[in-house]
Amino acid sequence: MSSSTASPPPRLWDISPTVAPNAPIFPGDAPYRLDWTARLSHDCPVNLSAITMSPHVGAHADAPLHYANGAPDIADVPLDTYLGRCRVIHALGAAPLITVEHLQHAGADLPTRVLVRCCERADTVWNDHFTAFAPEAIAWLAARGVRLIGIDTPSVDPASSKSLDSHQQLLRLDLRVLENLVLDDVPPGDYELIALPLKLQGACASPVRAILRELP
Incomplete structure (x- = not known):
């Protein structure tokens, strides 16, 4: 009798920080807040919450509208860019800016998505x-x-x-961006990225649950 061993599922890396009231935000931005509008009881069959927050809290995708009036909001940005092969490049110690010199060591045969780790530990x-x-x-x-x-x-x-020179560069070159990722435990190399933004009408950004999946 022949037997076979199933391959283990691809490893996942959760690269999203927890969204919480104490999550770091730009000064003046709206923090995450959760309120309960209903609680499970004899008179109510469910717990029901409501949240308020800036769409830039935690891991998020900026829409072009964030840095250009009249540009597409996050609901109108095509999704294909946020899903597929990507490369994680380590540029630890790069400060105050990530430059070409920090990226060249991993620049051969780049996929269409690149995530750069510059922090030993995310703030x-x-x-x-x-x-x-x-x-x-x-x-x-x-x-x-x-x-x-x-x-x-x-x-x-x-x-x-x-002046937001780098955001304006994204606009000129029609690139998409993910910010506030957590890459602390991700080795350099290639992965599958899954980081879909919500379809938030009129919004300048959206939270994402960003993950990396091991390639076959």
């Missing part, structure tokens, strides 16, 4: 001095066919930026 409290992207690095990735970039800090632009 759990607000930090004004997080690492961001140099616009030239975004252009370098786009020239190699990349359509989505991700980062394990709150933004591709520095917290103090008013």
